[in-house]
Amino acid sequence: MKKSILFICISFLMYACTEGNNASDATESPQIQAEKQPFAIAIHGGAGTIYKENISDSMELAYKTVLEQSVRKGYKILEDGGTSLDAVEACIRILEDSPLFNAGKGAVFTSNGTNELDASIMEGKTKNAGGVAGVTTVKNPITLARAVMEQSEHVMLAREGAEDFAKHVGVTLVDPEHFYTESRMKALERAQQRENSLETSFYDPYAKEDKFGTVGCVALDKEGNIAAGTSTGGMNNKRWGRIGDSPIIGAGTYANNNTCAISATGWGEYFIRGVIAYDIAAMMEYSNLSLHSAAQRVIHKKLPEMGGDGGIIGIDQKGNIAMVFNTPGMFRASIDTTGTLSIKLYGEDQ
Amino acid sequence: MKKSILFICISFLMYACTEGNNASDATESPQIQAEKQPFAIAIHGGAGTIYKENISDSMELAYKTVLEQSVRKGYKILEDGGTSLDAVEACIRILEDSPLFNAGKGAVFTSNGTNELDASIMEGKTKNAGGVAGVTTVKNPITLARAVMEQSEHVMLAREGAEDFAKHVGVTLVDPEHFYTESRMKALERAQQRENSLETSFYDPYAKEDKFGTVGCVALDKEGNIAAGTSTGGMNNKRWGRIGDSPIIGAGTYANNNTCAISATGWGEYFIRGVIAYDIAAMMEYSNLSLHSAAQRVIHKKLPEMGGDGGIIGIDQKGNIAMVFNTPGMFRASIDTTGTLSIKLYGEDQ
Numbered sequence: 001m002k003k004s005i006l007f008i009c010i011s012f013l014m015y016a017c018t019e020g021n022n023a024s025d026a027t028e029s030p031q032i033q034a035e036k037q038p039f040a041i042a043i044h045g046g047a048g049t050i051y052k053e054n055i056s057d058s059m060e061l062a063y064k065t066v067l068e069q070s071v072r073k074g075y076k077i078l079e080d081g082g083t084s085l086d087a088v089e090a091c092i093r094i095l096e097d098s099p100l101f102n103a104g105k106g107a108v109f110t111s112n113g114t115n116e117l118d119a120s121i122m123e124g125k126t127k128n129a130g131g132v133a134g135v136t137t138v139k140n141p142i143t144l145a146r147a148v149m150e151q152s153e154h155v156m157l158a159r160e161g162a163e164d165f166a167k168h169v170g171v172t173l174v175d176p177e178h179f180y181t182e183s184r185m186k187a188l189e190r191a192q193q194r195e196n197s198l199e200t201s202f203y204d205p206y207a208k209e210d211k212f213g214t215v216g217c218v219a220l221d222k223e224g225n226i227a228a229g230t231s232t233g234g235m236n237n238k239r240w241g242r243i244g245d246s247p248i249i250g251a252g253t254y255a256n257n258n259t260c261a262i263s264a265t266g267w268g269e270y271f272i273r274g275v276i277a278y279d280i281a282a283m284m285e286y287s288n289l290s291l292h293s294a295a296q297r298v299i300h301k302k303l304p305e306m307g308g309d310g311g312i313i314g315i316d317q318k319g320n321i322a323m324v325f326n327t328p329g330m331f332r333a334s335i336d337t338t339g340t341l342s343i344k345l346y347g348e349d350q
Numbered sequence: 351m352k353k354s355i356l357f358i359c360i361s362f363l364m365y366a367c368t369e370g371n372n373a374s375d376a377t378e379s380p381q382i383q384a385e386k387q388p389f390a391i392a393i394h395g396g397a398g399t400i401y402k403e404n405i406s407d408s409m410e411l412a413y414k415t416v417l418e419q420s421v422r423k424g425y426k427i428l429e430d431g432g433t434s435l436d437a438v439e440a441c442i443r444i445l446e447d448s449p450l451f452n453a454g455k456g457a458v459f460t461s462n463g464t465n466e467l468d469a470s471i472m473e474g475k476t477k478n479a480g481g482v483a484g485v486t487t488v489k490n491p492i493t494l495a496r497a498v499m500e501q502s503e504h505v506m507l508a509r510e511g512a513e514d515f516a517k518h519v520g521v522t523l524v525d526p527e528h529f530y531t532e533s534r535m536k537a538l539e540r541a542q543q544r545e546n547s548l549e550t551s552f553y554d555p556y557a558k559e560d561k562f563g564t565v566g567c568v569a570l571d572k573e574g575n576i577a578a579g580t581s582t583g584g585m586n587n588k589r590w591g592r593i594g595d596s597p598i599i600g601a602g603t604y605a606n607n608n609t610c611a612i613s614a615t616g617w618g619e620y621f622i623r624g625v626i627a628y629d630i631a632a633m634m635e636y637s638n639l640s641l642h643s644a645a646q647r648v649i650h651k652k653l654p655e656m657g658g659d660g661g662i663i664g665i666d667q668k669g670n671i672a673m674v675f676n677t678p679g680m681f682r683a684s685i686d687t688t689g690t691l692s693i694k695l696y697g698e699d700q
Contacts (some may be wrong), residue, residue: 087444113357125623127623127656129623129665133483133593134508153619154592155618155622155623156594157590157592158483158484158592159508159509160591161589161591162590164589165590239515240502240511240512240515240518241508241509241510241511241512242506242507242511243508247508248506248598248600250596250627250628252602259585272599272600273477273599274477275599275600275625278600279632282629282632283632286632286633286634286637287637306477334529
């Protein structure tokens with residue numbers, strides 16, 4: 001962080017020296033110049049069948065409170081000159097530590113009654129990335145994903161091996177009991193009761209609903225670098241070591257300064273097959289679409305054509321934010337380049 | 351298979367009836383018409399520092415023999431009206447059963463002296479896909495990947511969970527001893543000796559070389575459907591449950607009838623970060639490039655710009671085949687739409 005601030009200061013001192021003779025705004029201090037660099041942040045807490053009539057006022061307040069706390073934390077880091085990577089990790093840690101979202105503390109249960117957590121992170125400047133799948137004792141999987149990126153030569157680690165790596169690098173571990181929440185256990189019991197009834201199938205709307213809920217963050221920092229991260233407990237009642245899109249670079253998470261940073265949430269199998277996060281970036285790079293147009297086309301056309309649903313949040317190097325979903329709602333919040341805070345849960349104003 | 355043949359016959363009988371009055375070639379039998387549908391296949395056995403001077407004549411013959419056996423098996427399936435998916439699976443099974451390639455029987459060892467196998471498969475017609483990561487007792491991981499695609503609602507399963515699924519669907523299991531080969535054990539010992547020496551690092555050319563070796567297949571069948579599959583033992587001396595690109599849809603494997611089918615081989619971390627397999631398809635879709643041009647641009651420009659190396663094989667719906675790599679060699683073979691067999695190991699005629 002110190003190095004970043006130093007770099008900005010030196011850059012703008014040099015700029016002021018070389019441009020000072022002819023620039024009309026040469027009277028501005030380096031600090032004011034630096035403040036003109038746009039920065040912005042967006043988070044999500046999962047897409048799904050989120051209708052106002054299904055959420056009590058107190059629950060709505062609870063969701064909004066954590067979303068605001070998370071997005072403000074990330075924004076403060078960016079405001080203070082921190083990196084987009086720092087902001088992404090910090091925002092997601094707050095969402096992981098809340099029992100409200102299907103990630104970290106609030107993760108859903110597998111069919112065996114365990115919690116298996118997935119996460120990934122990517123920085124747009126270097127296209128470095130890290131991901132972990134199926135960890136059971138890591139308090140903040142997003143922090144482990146970042147450690148994989150920064151402290152291993154690998155991109156993706158799984159299960160026991162990832163936990164050994166977590167011990168190796170000193171990431172905080174917890175007893176698996178940490179991830180027990182009564183509401184998620186009831187969701188598992190409901191799913192298993194439905195499963196045992198002959199009238200339902202994997203594809204029934206209730207079972208499908210249990211697939212959703214993931215958290216993510218995208219950010220642009222004052223140095224013009226973007227980053228993205230995603231964390232999840234995966235699918236309620238999941239079996240067979242299922243890996244969804246969240247820990248997979250290109251599917252659930254992607255970042256490249258030249259195009260965009262994306263974090264996805266939804267029915268993971270379709271996001272993997274559609275390579276959804278990268279597809280938005282590819283459309284921007286090869287078809288010259290804006291972030292918003294590319295996200296609209298992928299989420300409202302290509303994804304439903306395959307039969308998939310969910311949403312994404314995205315940001316580009318100018319600080320444009322996209323929050324696009326084809327489900328009734330998506331928990332989401334952002335603070336844009338003008339400093340305007342937005343917190344939304346339902347289908348309005350995409 | 352029977353259904354496919356029946357479908358082709360009915361289709362061409364209908365074609366002959368409706369077009370019979372005015373088509374100039376209406377005198378051709380449905381069978382001759384069917385034979386005009388292009389079909390083709392390509393396989394690889396890994397990219398890397400493969401120079402003629404490093405491979406004895408007898409080893410060269412051994413590699414070429416298995417490559418020919420594999421590609422001829424797949425071609426025969428296509429010739430007989432089988433699906434591209436059947437051909438891809440059959441070709442890869444032969445390569446997996448050979449001790450020569452780093453997949454199945456010939457898989458490299460992890461740092462713990464175990465063998466952890468990854469594979470994935472995707473069909474271009476439906477964009478359905480399946481992948482498995484870190485299985486230790488599955489004789490042919492490509493067959494398990496196909497079972498994940500066809501018999502589960504998931505795309506990717508890992509480790510013990512994937513093995514439970516293998517038992518559930520009746521895929522052939524073997525004792526982990528099956529994957530012991532002396533040459534791979536020696537490679538592990540060499541890697542660990544190097545690792546213990548202060549003079550070398552993960553990035554030394556010998557250690558890097560051990561990363562390579564993967565098998566894959568792409569095919570176009572007479573119904574115009576393409577498919578791709580990839581299988582690997584991963585990286586020699588790998589740790590921490592490392593997952594490479596091979597089991598990841600978009601990175602190591604991708605197929606879409608509208609663009610191409612791709613199987614990749616190389617330094618997996620770069621293939622994940624570059625979303626290499628899908629990037630070729632995206633360039634075709636959004637920039638209207640040919641398969642060969644897109645593959646050239648990704649493998650010779652984008653991948654080395656990141657610092658990565660390796661190669662791909664690809665096929666499109668017309669039967670055009672691309673075999674592109676930025677390493678000195680790649681074990682590869684193909685039978686094109688004219689029925690011409692090609693088997694190559696070194697850097698000639700890409």
